Amino acid sequence: MAMSPIKEVTAQTTPMEFESAVSVRNISKNYGDVEALRDMSLEFPRGQLTSLLGPSGCGKTTLLKIIAGLLEPTSGQVEVNGKTVSGPGKDRAFVFQDFALLPWATVIRNVAFGLEMRGVAASEREAIAEKYIKEVGLAGFEQSYPHELSGGMRQRVGLARALAVDSDVLLMDEPFSAVDEQTRRKFQEDLLNLVQIENKTFIFVTHSIEEAVYVSDQIAILLPRPSRVSEIIRPSSFRDKGVDNIRRDPEYLDIVDNIWASLRGYVE
Amino acid sequence: MIVWGLLWEIVGQAELTFFIPPLSEVLATLFSIIGTPAFQKALAETAYAFFVGVAFAIAIGIPVGILMGKSRLLDELLLPWVNVFLSAPLTALVPVLMVLFGFGMKSIIITTALFAIWIIILNSRAGVIQINRSLVEMAHSFGASPLNAFFKIYFWAALPEILGGVRIGIIRAVKGVIIGQLLISIVGFGALFELYSANFLMGHFWAVLIVLFALAFTISEFLAYLERRVSYYASKR
Ligand SMILES: Nc1ncnc2c1ncn2[C@@H]1O[C@H](COP(=O)(O)OP(=O)(O)OP(=O)(O)O)[C@@H](O)[C@H]1O
Ligand SMILES: [Mg+2]
Numbered sequence: 001m002a003m004s005p006i007k008e009v010t011a012q013t014t015p016m017e018f019e020s021a022v023s024v025r026n027i028s029k030n031y032g033d034v035e036a037l038r039d040m041s042l043e044f045p046r047g048q049l050t051s052l053l054g055p056s057g058c059g060k061t062t063l064l065k066i067i068a069g070l071l072e073p074t075s076g077q078v079e080v081n082g083k084t085v086s087g088p089g090k091d092r093a094f095v096f097q098d099f100a101l102l103p104w105a106t107v108i109r110n111v112a113f114g115l116e117m118r119g120v121a122a123s124e125r126e127a128i129a130e131k132y133i134k135e136v137g138l139a140g141f142e143q144s145y146p147h148e149l150s151g152g153m154r155q156r157v158g159l160a161r162a163l164a165v166d167s168d169v170l171l172m173d174e175p176f177s178a179v180d181e182q183t184r185r186k187f188q189e190d191l192l193n194l195v196q197i198e199n200k201t202f203i204f205v206t207h208s209i210e211e212a213v214y215v216s217d218q219i220a221i222l223l224p225r226p227s228r229v230s231e232i233i234r235p236s237s238f239r240d241k242g243v244d245n246i247r248r249d250p251e252y253l254d255i256v257d258n259i260w261a262s263l264r265g266y267v268e
Numbered sequence: 269m270i271v272w273g274l275l276w277e278i279v280g281q282a283e284l285t286f287f288i289p290p291l292s293e294v295l296a297t298l299f300s301i302i303g304t305p306a307f308q309k310a311l312a313e314t315a316y317a318f319f320v321g322v323a324f325a326i327a328i329g330i331p332v333g334i335l336m337g338k339s340r341l342l343d344e345l346l347l348p349w350v351n352v353f354l355s356a357p358l359t360a361l362v363p364v365l366m367v368l369f370g371f372g373m374k375s376i377i378i379t380t381a382l383f384a385i386w387i388i389i390l391n392s393r394a395g396v397i398q399i400n401r402s403l404v405e406m407a408h409s410f411g412a413s414p415l416n417a418f419f420k421i422y423f424w425a426a427l428p429e430i431l432g433g434v435r436i437g438i439i440r441a442v443k444g445v446i447i448g449q450l451l452i453s454i455v456g457f458g459a460l461f462e463l464y465s466a467n468f469l470m471g472h473f474w475a476v477l478i479v480l481f482a483l484a485f486t487i488s489e490f491l492a493y494l495e496r497r498v499s500y501y502a503s504k505r
Pocket of ligand 1: 034057060
């Protein structure tokens with residue numbers, strides 16, 4: 001595979017030029033007879049956004065939920081900030097594909113939910129929630145209910161809820177797949193800003209090649225049957241050229257083409 | 269309604285049978301007995317048995333239903349029994365209860381609760397089973413304790429179904445409280461019915477019946493109204 005502008009490395013030999021916030025070590029996961037993940041290892045650099053990209057059924061959601069502590073791996077382990085994961089923890093927050101908002105609660109209560117579960121006092125958690133509602137651009141909708149909001153706005157609530165607990169690691173499972181194209185573009189820009197200003201590690205699952213290349217510092221391409229990390233791509237040159245120029249950048253276009261070339265064989 | 273009322277009046281006036289007095293007479297009786305101490309005592313006793321019975325059915329039924337929805341083991345253990353009792357002719361159990369708990373209020377309260385509780389359990393269970401899995405995952409991922417998950421997720425997510433169950437349960441409880449009183453006919457309306465029918469006071473009999481029907485209907489409508497208020501989000505979830 002000729003990918004001249006791209007640094008190509010296998011997972012096992014990732015040079016430790018970055019400090020890892022999350023390390024996935026030899027994870028396997030079986031659902032009964034189905035082998036969803038086999039001996040997968042992957043490093044997630046601190047403060048950066050890593051995308052998991054791959055065809056449907058290659059185990060992206062499974063991997064993300066194992067990192068979140070929502071699923072037990074069959075073997076192997078995950079370390080977050082050097083500590084082995086044994087369940088959900090304060091160091092990680094999840095953004096759900098279907099938003100997972102409480103339909104009976106207002107926006108502000110939804111955003112404060114994580115804090116509520118952590119026992120933060122009502123007035124304090126509302127102040128924090130209000131701040132993040134503003135940050136995701138929903139000021140004025142604090143007292144609205146989820147069903148009164150559009151899909152894009154609902155996901156902003158989900159995002160604010162994950163930000164409000166101030167975890168080191170943000171896990172996002174196809175967060176933008178249920179919103180329309182224009183909203184999605186706006187989201188991608190906002191996400192880039194968020195990675196800049198919030199000192200967090202983002203792990204981002206997506207189906208969209210363009211989206212992955214646009215938002216990621218590092219892209220892990222997963223292939224199915226058996227599920228494995230086939231390559232890790234680190235776009236280097238267009239990240240600081242401004243959000244408006246990325247989609248025209250030659251490196252951006254090359255990477256998109258190359259990823260498509262390696263994935264097309266796996267699309268039914 | 270009006271047509272049926274008129275029909276009743278005509279049948280009554282025609283004096284086809286002593287069993288059906290004219291509606292106007294029934295209504296007149298209704299107003300005359302509504303103030304009597306006997307009636308009010310019966311009403312108070314019935315209301316007491318009803319509310320205590322319903323309170324027990326709700327307080328036990330909802331948590332049991334939710335736990336059944338959450339736990340596979342508990343569900344397999346209890347579901348067959350719930351289904352048996354739901355369709356069982358509970359009236360037949362009343363004599364057994366009388367033996368166990370005596371000929372008094374206690375037996376009537378238990379009868380009432382028994383009539384109401386099974387559908388409440390079943391509906392709460394159904395409400396929990398249909399709950400959106402990702403809400404449960406969400407709560408788990410934010411570190412919700414089992415108690416928090418119970419009160420902040422399961423209960424609210426299942427609320428429309430729970431209320432539906434409570435409404436049907438309460439309608440059944442009305443039956444329960446009356447049947448209980450009829451079989452254990454020394455308290456409440458049971459005693460009144462006994463008195464009236466023994467003395468062939470059909471006007472009184474019908475008057476009491478109308479009051480009971482009206483009460484049951486009002487309660488059921490009120491609950492249906494509550495249900496509609498809550499289900500505004502149920503369709504959106
Ligand atoms: N609960 C489950 N029980 C059995 N098999 C499962 C379960 N969840 C996932 N799988 C299987 O594991 C494999 C990986 O699933 P996973 O959902 O992780 O893939 P994915 O990459 O997220 O797919 P998609 O892009 O469609 O979301 C698939 O073959 C799927 O059928
Ligand atoms: Mg998935």
